Amino acid sequence: MNATVVVATYNERDNLRSLVDAILGHSGYRVIVVDDNSPDGTGQLADTLAAGSPERVSVIHRVGPRGLGRSLIEGMKRALADGADLIVEMDADWSHDPQYLPALAAAADDADVVIGSRYLNGVSVVNWPLRRIILSAFANRYIRRVTGLSTHDCTSGYRCWRRESLAKIPLDAVISDGYAFLVETLYLAKQLECRIREVPIIFVERKLGSSKVSANVLIESVIVPWRLRLKP
Ligand SMILES: Nc1nc2c(ncn2[C@@H]2O[C@H](COP(=O)(O)OP(=O)(O)OP(=O)(O)O)[C@@H](O)[C@H]2O)c(=O)[nH]1
Numbered sequence: 027m028n029a030t031v032v033v034a035t036y037n038e039r040d041n042l043r044s045l046v047d048a049i050l051g052h053s054g055y056r057v058i059v060v061d062d063n064s065p066d067g068t069g070q071l072a073d074t075l076a077a078g079s080p081e082r083v084s085v086i087h088r089v090g091p092r093g094l095g096r097s098l099i100e101g102m103k104r105a106l107a108d109g110a111d112l113i114v115e116m117d118a119d120w121s122h123d124p125q126y127l128p129a130l131a132a133a134a135d136d137a138d139v140v141i142g143s144r145y146l147n148g149v150s151v152v153n154w155p156l157r158r159i160i161l162s163a164f165a166n167r168y169i170r171r172v173t174g175l176s177t178h179d180c181t182s183g184y185r186c187w188r189r190e191s192l193a194k195i196p197l198d199a200v201i202s203d204g205y206a207f208l209v210e211t212l213y214l215a216k217q218l219e220c221r222i223r224e225v226p227i228i229f230v231e232r233k234l235g236s237s238k239v240s241a242n243v244l245i246e247s248v249i250v251p252w253r254l255r256l257k258p
């Protein structure tokens with residue numbers, strides 16, 4: 027196993043150490059933290075973690091405009107350049123539990139992209155208010171209808187790519203940055219005839235730190251499915 031987990035962070039100081047420890051508990055996994063110059067010192071904490079496990083943890087410190095999509099792109103490119111066979115994307119806030127890493131990797135034996143899915147067996151989300159569940163369910167239905175994707179959870183940020191499939195995605199041409207980044211990369215994967223599989227995860231709402239979801243991110247996710255569909 028030669029897998030790299032890319033974790034984008036913005037103000038995740040309270041979550042990062044335990045998360046990285048849990049990932050490193052799985053043998054064969056490395057971590058790239060992509061920090062957007064977090065004011066709370068997450069970047070320095072990441073450096074400390076990297077100094078403690080220099081073979082397995084590295085850090086990208088971004089400057090300039092921040093964004094989840096652009097951070098993930100930078101981390102994924104680095105993981106490809108470093109020779110990872112599997113590249114995993116995961117949130118830093120413990121919503122995506124590292125305990126599912128082996129299941130994602132196993133499913134990648136016969137899939138090109140594996141999604142850690144909240145919506146395979148009903149709804150497996152813990153601690154979300156009803157309005158958030160309804161919004162997410164509606165968003166996924168909307169995305170499927172507009173883009174023609176058949177994935178149950180198109181906005182899950184917990185994903186495992188086989189190296190060859192990720193290398194085919196034109197990451198520099200990706201236009202969106204928030205949830206829409208996840209939809210766009212999945213759409214590109216489908217267009218490139220990647221085999222997309224979902225495995226069930228239980229998603230737990232963050233307990234520590236605060237959400238970075240903004241109105242812009244939500245507006246982008248309404249528009250991008252149409253841009254993808256109408257793109258020549
Ligand atoms: N590098 C970087 N990471 C970000 C940025 N915005 C969010 N993130 C990270 O992306 C992941 C998901 O962000 P969250 O704020 O948890 O968004 P969410 O999971 O959709 O929303 P919540 O349910 O409120 O947690 C976390 O690891 C964040 O730290 C950003 O601008 N730059």
Ligand SMILES: [Mg+2]
Binds near residue numbers: 117119121232
């Ligand atoms: Mg979150």
